[in-house]
Amino acid sequence: xxxxxxxxxxxPLTLGHFDIIERGLKLFxxxxxxxxxxxxxxxxxxxxxxxxxxxxxxxxxxxxxxMTYKGLTVDFCNATDSGFILRGLRNPGDFEFExxxxxxxxxxxxxxxxxxxxxxxxSYISSSIVRDVIRNGGxxxxxxxxTVRV
Numbered sequence: 001x002x003x004x005x006x007x008x009x010x011x012p013l014t015l016g017h018f019d020i021i022e023r024g025l026k027l028f029x030x031x032x033x034x035x036x037x038x039x040x041x042x043x044x045x046x047x048x049x050x051x052x053x054x055x056x057x058x059x060x061x062x063x064x065x066x067m068t069y070k071g072l073t074v075d076f077c078n079a080t081d082s083g084f085i086l087r088g089l090r091n092p093g094d095f096e097f098e099x100x101x102x103x104x105x106x107x108x109x110x111x112x113x114x115x116x117x118x119x120x121x122x123s124y125i126s127s128s129i130v131r132d133v134i135r136n137g138g139x140x141x142x143x144x145x146x147t148v149r150v
Contacts, residue, residue, distance in 0.1 A: 004028040004084035004114065007036055007073045009127065011043045012148045013053045016118050016125040020088035023116055025063055032080055033058070035068045044131045045150075056147035074109040085113045090123040 006021060010033070024031050033054045037047065045053070051066055058064040069076040073085060085105065087098050095115070102113035117123075125143050133140040134150060141149075 001029045002027070002084065003030045003032065003080065003082040004086040005032045005034045005073065005077050005080065005082045006086040007034040007069075007076070009038070009041070009043065010035055010050045010054060011045055011127050012050065012130060012144055013057060014125045014127055014130055014144055014148075015142075016088060016090065016122045018057065018145050019119050019122050020086065020116050021058070021064070023119075024086045024114075025061065027114065028063070028084065028086070030063050030065065031086060032082060033064060033066045034073070034076055035066070036073070037068055037070045044134070053145075053148045057145045072108070074105045074111050077111045078109060083110075083112065085111055087113055087115050088118050089115050090118045090126070 004024060006024065008017065010017060021031060021033065035047065035050055035054070047068060051068065054066045067080070077085060089095050089098060098113070098115065105111050105113060130140050130143050133143065
């Protein structure tokens with residue numbers, strides 16, 4: 001079985017994430033949407049809300065599992081018998097950042113990282129932009145799946 005972990009904070013889930021996950025389903029037998037828990041990070045949405053966003057968005061997709069984890073992503077991959085990490089790239093800055101992480105993960109473990117470019121029309125969407133729009137009372141509905149409403 002080709003199992004991939006798609007790690008993130010998903011604070012909140014965006015259409016960019018959704019795009020990568022849907023396209024990843026064609027490549028993998030199973031994708032674990034892994035919500036990383038970082039006690040030092042301040043989130044807009046609770047862990048329970050973020051988990052609900054993901055579960056509601058993919059409730060009809062049997063190839064998707066939603067889990068939470070702490071610590072290194074490669075340790076989580078090993079614990080879940082996942083041979084791949086799935087990541088989305090929006091721009092060259094993402095590539096440089098993600099490349100360094102992928103090389104480190106490969107050094108720590110035999111986990112392969114698979115990069116997918118975000119579809120055109122979605123590459124500008126980031127969780128931080130969505131949070132800023134929400135904080136300032138803007139219409140964020142065109143940036144997130146229908147299941148993400150506050």
